Amino acid sequence: xxxxxxxxxxxxxxxxxxxxxxxxxxxxxxxxxxxxxxxxxxxxxxxxxxxxxxxxxxxxxxxxxxxxxxxxxxxxxxxxxxxxxxxxxxxxxxxxxxxxxxxxxxxxxxxxxxxxxxxxxxxxxxxxxxxxxxxxxxxxxxxxxxxxxxxxxxxxxxxxxxxxxxxxxxxxxxxxxxxxxxxxxxxxxxxxxxxxxxxxxxxxxxxxxxxxxxxxxxxxxxxxxxxxxxxxxxxxxxxxxxxxxxxxxxxxxxxxxxxxxxxxxxxxxxxxxxxxxxxxxxxxxxxxxxxxxxxxxxxxxxxxxxxxxxxxxxxxxxxxxxxxxxxxxxxxxxxxxxxxxxxxxxxxxxxxxxxxxxxxxxxxxxxxxxxxxxxxxxxxxxxxxxxxxxxxxxxxxxxx
Numbered sequence: 001x002x003x004x005x006x007x008x009x010x011x012x013x014x015x016x017x018x019x020x021x022x023x024x025x026x027x028x029x030x031x032x033x034x035x036x037x038x039x040x041x042x043x044x045x046x047x048x049x050x051x052x053x054x055x056x057x058x059x060x061x062x063x064x065x066x067x068x069x070x071x072x073x074x075x076x077x078x079x080x081x082x083x084x085x086x087x088x089x090x091x092x093x094x095x096x097x098x099x100x101x102x103x104x105x106x107x108x109x110x111x112x113x114x115x116x117x118x119x120x121x122x123x124x125x126x127x128x129x130x131x132x133x134x135x136x137x138x139x140x141x142x143x144x145x146x147x148x149x150x151x152x153x154x155x156x157x158x159x160x161x162x163x164x165x166x167x168x169x170x171x172x173x174x175x176x177x178x179x180x181x182x183x184x185x186x187x188x189x190x191x192x193x194x195x196x197x198x199x200x201x202x203x204x205x206x207x208x209x210x211x212x213x214x215x216x217x218x219x220x221x222x223x224x225x226x227x228x229x230x231x232x233x234x235x236x237x238x239x240x241x242x243x244x245x246x247x248x249x250x251x252x253x254x255x256x257x258x259x260x261x262x263x264x265x266x267x268x269x270x271x272x273x274x275x276x277x278x279x280x281x282x283x284x285x286x287x288x289x290x291x292x293x294x295x296x297x298x299x300x301x302x303x304x305x306x307x308x309x310x311x312x313x314x315x316x317x318x319x320x321x322x323x324x325x326x327x328x329x330x331x332x333x334x335x336x337x338x339x340x341x342x343x344x345x346x347x348x349x350x351x352x353x354x355x356x357x358x359x360x361x362x363x364x365x366x367x368x369x370x371x372x373x374x375x376x377x378x379x380x381x382x383x384x385x386x387x388x389x390x391x392x393x394x395x396x397x398x399x400x
Contacts, residue, residue: 014254014386015231018056019224021295022063022217023260024190024330025098026323028338030258031068031090032345033318036373037256038087040380045387051083053147055383060151060227062216064260066187067134070180073146074138083147084137091342098333100129124331127194131185138181143170146180151227153216154186157196162219163211164226168234174203178211186213193331222295224257224302224317251311254382257299259319261344262292263328264362299356316379317355318372320348321363349373 020030034052041055042048052059052072061069071085071093085093102125143150149167156163163186170177178201186197196214203209220226231253269285277285299317306315326337327344352365353375369375 013252013389014382015252016056016058016383016386017224017227017231017253017255018052018059019222019227019255019257020059020061020065020068021223021257021259022065022187022190022215022221024064024193025094025102025333025338026260026327026330026341027064027068028091028094028341029261029320029345029348030065030318031087031094032342033258033349033372033376034068034072034087035091036349037376037380040377041384044380044384049082052087053083055387056148058149058151058227058231060223060230061187062153062219062221062223063188063190065223065258066152066216067184069150069152070138070146070184073148073150074141074180075145075147077139077141080145081147095338095342097129097133098338099335101125101133102331102333104332104334123191123195124193127185127189130188130194131181134181134184138179138184141180142177143167143180143183144177149230151223151230152183152187153219153223153226154183154189154211154213155215155218156212157214158210158212163213164219164230166230168230175201175207175209177201182211186211187216189213190215190217190330217294220294220298221292222257222259222298224255225298228253228255228302251309251314253311253314254379254386255302255306255315256376256379257302257315257317259295259299259317261320261323261327261341262295263323264292264321296356296361300358300361303356304358312355313369316353316372316375318348318376319354319363320344320351349376 020027020034023029038050038052041052042050059069059073061067068090071090072083072087074084076082076084143165144167146167150165151167152165154163154165155161165176165178165183165187178199182197182199186199189195189197191214194215196212198210198212200208200210216223269288274282274285299319302315303312303317306312323344326332326334327340329337349372352371353369354363354365356362357364
């Protein structure tokens with residue numbers, strides 16, 4: 001199913017997209033959601049070996065979402081037709097490795113000292129454990145080898161422009177086909193938290209392209225629109241009879257977009273205090289502001305598009321905007337906080353489907369659409385039906 005992205009006017013029904021936001025350790029929240037979705041697909045198709053890559057044409061992820069994207073789409077070196085990780089294994093990946101990626105200092109004095117040093121001298125964390133882990137897990141697998149199409153953003157600080165890594169580009173341009181580990185290190189290189197990443201890629205003629213990259217959240221913390229745009233771009237390239245109205249048939253798009261939670265309801269900052277902040281005081285708040293405004297704007301625009309075209313049920317955004325305290329952080333990797341994030345993910349499944357209110361920007365429950373768990377079960381049925389339709393089409397072509 002994931003090998004070829006179809007035109008929306010083909011005989012088959014859907015183009016399927018999965019999108020995962022950035023958010024540091026809060027990536028545990030979408031990991032819990034993905035575990036539920038994959039288990040439902042296995043149940044529907046009566047096959048414990050199927051994975052998310054078997055159902056989605058494009059999987060997009062930013063920062064921590066980019067790591068998840070890589071883990072569930074990169075081939076396992078022991079079985080190159082199967083992904084490195086099943087969805088149910090991602091949660092334990094976070095629980096096991098986050099305390100080493102984000103080692104916690106002891107006590108408030110040490111925390112303040114570490115924060116000041118990171119502002120003045122360098123990032124809060126050296127990234128050595130994360131880089132070593134990704135090199136070890138992903139090896140020398142390049143981007144063109146992912147088991148479905150991926151879209152992972154980063155930001156080039158030398159060129160001051162977004163750099164979007166895609167399987168589509170990697171298959172047609174050797175200079176855009178880096179090691180997946182380099183892509184992951186780049187998309188997760190959050191300013192002040194982890195170091196920027198430089199690497200080179202050579203093409204067959206020996207020509208070198210240099211990348212100087214930081215966190216993809218500066219380009220698109222919510223990569224949903226990037227995934228949709230990439231599909232549109234590919235179809236424009238493939239079709240001589242391109243028609244904007246045909247491509248905007250959103251009934252052909254099935255989109256699951258997963259947030260990592262935000263602290264909107266907490267009132268984390270206020271203007272009276274912010275008026276006293278200097279450059280150091282703004283260091284972490286400005287990152288929060290960039291990331292969350294980015295995610296919200298993408299969600300609002302995508303929601304408007306689907307509502308305008310009368311197919312809002314084809315777009316499912318699962319997000320929790322009520323995080324408080326440590327749960328709202330990107331790097332407080334204590335055992336208690338990590339386990340609490342697992343609990344938040346499970347509770348989010350039980351909450352009612354919500355959509356962003358276009359006036360207030362807040363998520364509000366949608367009457368009559370059930371819980372996120374029920375909505376995901378419905379989406380799983382659509383994904384399963386689409387996969388069966390494609391398999392039967394392939395089988396019919398083979399016997400024709």
